[in-house]
Amino acid sequence: MKMKKIFVILASVAGLFSVSSCASKLDVTPQNNIYDEQIQDILENGSAEKQQLVMNAIAAPMVKYFNFWGSPMPGGALAPTEYCYQGMDQARSLMGNDMVMASNRGETNSLAGTAYYEGTADWSAYDANSNWCHWVGYAYAINQANMLLGYMTKEAAEKSDLAKDGRVRGLCVRAFSYMGLMEEYCQPYTGAGKDKLGMSIYTVYDPAQAPVERSSATETWKFIIDDLKEAETLTSGKFTTGYAELEDFDNAVVNFLLARAYILTGQWSEAIAACDKIINSGKYSFIADDNYGCNPTGADLPENPDEIVFLPQNNAFTALQKNPECILGFIKTSSYNLKTQANLTCAQTRMQNPFGAYAASSIVRMDDRLYSKIADKDIRKNAFYPKSFMYKYGSNTSATEAYSYSAMKYGATCGLKDGGTAESTKDLVDENEFCKFRYSEVILMKAEAQAQDGKSEAKTTLDELIKARTAGQLTCDTYPSMQGLTPLQMVQLQYRIEMWGENGREYFNNKRWGIDVDRSGSGIHWASSFTLKASDMVLQIPRNERENNPLLILD
DSSP states (O other), rough: OOOOEEOOOOSSSSOOEESSSTOOOEEOEEEEEEEHHHHHHHHHHHHHHHHHHIIIIIGGGGGGGSOOOOOOOOOOOOOTTBBBBBHHHHHHHTSSSSSSSSOOOOOOOGGHHHHHHTSSSSSSSSTTTHHHHHHHHHHHHHHHHHHHHHOHHHHHHHHOOOHHHHHHHHHHHHHHHHHHHHHHHSOOTTTTTTTTTTOOOSSSSTTTTOOOOEEHHHHHHHHHHHHHHHHHHHHTTTTOGGGGGGTTTOOHHHHHHHHHHHHTTOOHHHHHHHHHHHHTTTOOOOOOGSSSSSSSOOOOOOOSSSGGOOOEEEEEEEEGGGGGTEEEEOOOOOSSSSSSTTTTOHHHHTTTTTSTTTHHHOOEOHHHHHHHSSSTTOOGGEEESSEEEEEOOOOOSSSSEEEEEETTTOSSSBBOOOTTSBOOOOOGOOOEEEEEEEEHHHHHHHHHHHHHTTTTHHHHHHHHHHHHHTOOOOTTTTOOGGGOHHHHHHHHHHHHHTTTSSSSHHHEEEEEHTEEEEEEEOOSSSTTTOOOGGGGOOOOEEEEEHHHHHOOOOO
C-alpha cells in the first residue's frame, strides 16, 4: 500500500483533496499525527477504545458521500443544484416530464434550477460546472474510499468487527460512486452501453500512481458488483433499523445497492434475490397514510395563510421516526444532514417545500398529466394540492400564491427540533430530516425485475405497494389508469408516482427505459418546448480528466 506516511486522526482526518483525476493528492496537516503502520496495528490488535477512535475518524464519515455537500464541489451560477447530491438529483428531476417549475410569472431564479427546467443550462458539456460537479464528487468519494480500504483490509476485517464495518463502508461508497459515474457518463448497459467503455478503475489510494485507462463497461460493472458482493458477505444477517442507526451500513443498504446494480445491468434474477433479502428481513413496512406528505387527509387548505400549519414531525419525508421505510437516512442530529445552517444551497427537500426558504420562486409541482393518473383512492394524490392557494414561507409577513399541483410531499411550515418536535420559529423551516433509500423502491425494483424477466409475479409484487397506498382497495387489475398496460408499463407508472422528486429517479429511469422528455400535452409546463432524447442523457467526460489522463479514450 503506497500512502503518505503521516495521517491525521485526532484533528481533521478528511483533509482537502485537490482533485485532478480519480488519483488526486491528499493534503493533510501533521497535527496530532500517527503513522500508517500504527493505524493498521490498532485496527488489527488495538484496544476497543483505540479502534473506535480510528473508526470515528476515518470510517464513520463515509456516510456523507451518499449526501455529499461542501468542498470540493465546484459550484457556480446554479449553486443549489451543483453543491451536493440532493441538489444534483433535483436538477435531474427538473429535466424530466413529471416535475414543473412554479416560476412561470417572470419569477425565474437560476439559483434554484430554472435553467435546468428550461433546458438552457449547459449541463452536459465537458467544460461546464454543471457537468464537472458530478465527476468531482464521485471521484473525491472514490479517493476517500480507497484510502479507507487501504487501512480496513480483508485481514483487519477478519480480526475486528469495527474494521469489518469500516471495510463495508469503503466498499459501499466506492461502488455507489462508480455506479453514479456509470449512470451519468455512459449509455445504459441494458441499451447501447454494454459494448462501450466504462470508467478508469482505481483500487488503491496512491497520489503518485499513474493514470489508468478506461475499462470496458462490463469490467466496470463487474468491479462494482464484486465490491458489493464482498460487502454483502461481511454484513450477512446484520439489519439495524433503529432511528439512531439509520446511517449504518447494514445488509439492507448493501442489498439495496446490489439490487440497483443488477437492475442497471439487466441481471433480473439477481436483482430479485437482492430485493428479497431486504423484504424477507421483516424489518421494514410502508409509510402510514397519515404520514405520507403534509396533507394526507386531502382537506382544503384555510384561506387565511396564517392558519396553514403543517408540523414536520407528522410527515414521514421530513421526520424519519415516522418513516418505517427508511433504509439509509440522515437524522436531525447527523453531522452529514443538509441543514439550513450548514449549507444554504443544497437540499432537494428545500426546493420541494412550499413553505420553505426557496418557496417564493422555486417551489415545484407535479405535472397535471401524471396527477390525473393517480387514482382518487390513492393517498399519494394528497401529496400534491390540486388548487392554487396563498401561503407564507419562513417568517415572511406577506403572502404568495402557490400554483395548482404544488408538491406537499416534503411540506412543513416549520423545522424539526433534535428531539423530534416542531421548531418554535419559522426561520428554521428547512431544518428537517432526509431519507436516501427506502423500502417502496425495493418493491418497485423487484417488480421491475420480474416484469423485465417475464415473470407473472410482477403484478403480485406491485400489488403490495398499490394496496398500501389505497387502503387495500385497489390492485394492478383495478387501478383505473393501469388498465390495458403491460406489467412493465404498470411498474413504470407506479415508479413515477411513488418516487416523484426523489434521487432524480425519473430522469435516470427514462434514460435506461428509452423514454424521451416530451412535455407536449401538459396543461401546466411553461417550458413546454424543452425536449431531450433518452439517448442524449449522457455527460461528456470533463476537461480536467481529459487533460490529466493521457490514456483516456473517448467513445
